Amino acid sequence: MEITKASTDAQAIPSPPAWSKTDTFWTLGLYGTAIGAGVLFLPINAGIGGLLPLLIMAIIAFPMTFFSHQGMTRFVLSGNSKCNNITDVIKEHFGYRIGNLITLLYFFSIYPILLVYSVAITNTVESFIVHQLGYSAPPRTLLALLLIVGLMIIIWLDKDIIIKLMSVLVFPFIAVLVFLSFYLIPYWSSAIFNAPLVQPQANGNGLLSTIWLLIPVMVFSFNHSPIISSFAIYKREECGDQAESKCSRVLACSHLMMVLTVMFFVFSCSFSLTAENMQEAKQQNISILSYLGNHFDNPFIASLGPIIAFVAIAKSFLGHYFGASEGFNSLLSSVLRSCGKEISTNTMSKWIAVFMMLTAWLVAIVNPSILGTIETLGGPIIAMLLFLMPMYAIIKVQAMACYRGLASNYFVWIVGLIALTAILYKLLYFSPP
Numbered sequence: 264m265e266i267t268k269a270s271t272d273a274q275a276i277p278s279p280p281a282w283s284k285t286d287t288f289w290t291l292g293l294y295g296t297a298i299g300a301g302v303l304f305l306p307i308n309a310g311i312g313g314l315l316p317l318l319i320m321a322i323i324a325f326p327m328t329f330f331s332h333q334g335m336t337r338f339v340l341s342g343n344s345k346c347n348n349i350t351d352v353i354k355e356h357f358g359y360r361i362g363n364l365i366t367l368l369y370f371f372s373i374y375p376i377l378l379v380y381s382v383a384i385t386n387t388v389e390s391f392i393v394h395q396l397g398y399s400a401p402p403r404t405l406l407a408l409l410l411i412v413g414l415m416i417i418i419w420l421d422k423d424i425i426i427k428l429m430s431v432l433v434f435p436f437i438a439v440l441v442f443l444s445f446y447l448i449p450y451w452s453s454a455i456f457n458a459p460l461v462q463p464q465a466n467g468n469g470l471l472s473t474i475w476l477l478i479p480v481m482v483f484s485f486n487h488s489p490i491i492s493s494f495a496i497y498k499r500e501e502c503g504d505q506a507e508s509k510c511s512r513v514l515a516c517s518h519l520m521m522v523l524t525v526m527f528f529v530f531s532c533s534f535s536l537t538a539e540n541m542q543e544a545k546q547q548n549i550s551i552l553s554y555l556g557n558h559f560d561n562p563f564i565a566s567l568g569p570i571i572a573f574v575a576i577a578k579s580f581l582g583h584y585f586g587a588s589e590g591f592n593s594l595l596s597s598v599l600r601s602c603g604k605e606i607s608t609n610t611m612s613k614w615i616a617v618f619m620m621l622t623a624w625l626v627a628i629v630n631p632s633i634l635g636t637i638e639t640l641g642g643p644i645i646a647m648l649l650f651l652m653p654m655y656a657i658i659k660v661q662a663m664a665c666y667r668g669l670a671s672n673y674f675v676w677i678v679g680l681i682a683l684t685a686i687l688y689k690l691l692y693f694s695p696p
Contacts, residue, residue, distance in 0.1 A: 294521050297485060297517070300380065316477055332518070336511075370590035378627075379633050390549050394557045455534060458538060651683065654675055
């Protein structure tokens with residue numbers, strides 16, 4: 264009887280679904296989505312503080328990426344079957360007011376990065392004109408205007424074609440990063456090992472301030488939360504009650520591939536340059552690829568680096584524009600409906616496009632610190648949505664009660680709060696970028 268009962272119980276427990284083609288598809292999709300232009304600025308902040316911050320980053324990169332995105336996936340899966348995206352889940356669990364607040368945060372997690380990329384692409388082209396072509400820098404006002412208008416013209420073309428083109432460019436970009444990582448090996452030196460474990464920053468602060476500002480950049484660089492909603496809903500429809508376990512397996516595989524790729528690139532750049540070089544790149548406000556092209560007397564790197572940086576930043580600008588414009592559209596629609604007014608979608612889209620173009624152009628002219636903006640604005644806001652919101656939901660939402668008490672929750676809380684408090688950094692330790 265006991266054997267029969269045990270056998271029956273074993274049969275009642277469904278075995279985990281086998282790995283499928285769609286799992287491979289999503290693993291590669293998540294991997295490709297996660298590695299974007301943000302990675303081009305990570306080596307600068309990672310290598311600027313010396314070997315010890317670099318090693319700490321290598322240790323926490325996988326767990327902070329995996330557990331945060333796993334938490335958001337679980338949050339999406341906690342919604343009922345009628346929820347088609349993360350906004351629906353937020354409104355189901357927290358109500359419409361909080362839902363609108365989250366929509367506002369979502370907009371402000373994307374919009375500043377759009378502005379950052381307008382600065383980045385202007386600086387990339389300006390650096391290429393000066394260092395690779397040998398001409399004097401054109402007026403920044405005119406250069407920024409031409410670049411932003413050019414990108415806006417691309418945006419006004421067929422959106423579906425642009426998205427397909429962006430998808431096609433994902434894996435060639437990753438392939439080039441991996442190739443450059445190997446190509447830099449002959450340039451590796453022991454400088455980082457001979458230097459102090461922690462390099463003092465320009466403001467005189469050491470390890471704590473370095474890690475404090477490194478984590479928001481890591482959050483930004485490894486973030487691919489916009490695709491998590493589609494991923495979780497697809498797996499829920501495919502796997503039903505076993506969606507969470509399957510999602511976790513797919514996330515683990517994609518994040519392992521992503522972290523290995525990015526960290527190899529970061530270490531290769533850090534071994535090829537010194538902390539002083541990284542500080543110079545940060546002051547010049549350019550990506551690591553542009554700096555490598557200017558630093559080494561190698562025509563191949565000098566030509567390939569800035570071109571790849573330009574394509575990657577342009578692709579990210581376009582992607583963030585679509586996200587920011589949709590978020591802005593949603594916010595304006597809510598405000599206008601509350602006032603009893605209606606504006607056609609086409610009219611609103613045109614005004615949003617004009618606003619985005621003008622603000623991107625003005626910010627590109629001003630040329631604020633790219634990494635400074637990521638450290639104290641972009642990264643912290645992303646951390647609120649990706650790290651802190653799902654952890655708060657685990658405490659407050661009954662549908663997520665089964666995840667309470669996990670050790671990984673405390674880790675995500677700590678990393679998220681560190682990233683969030685980076686907003687205070689400029690107030691406490693203000694220094695020029």
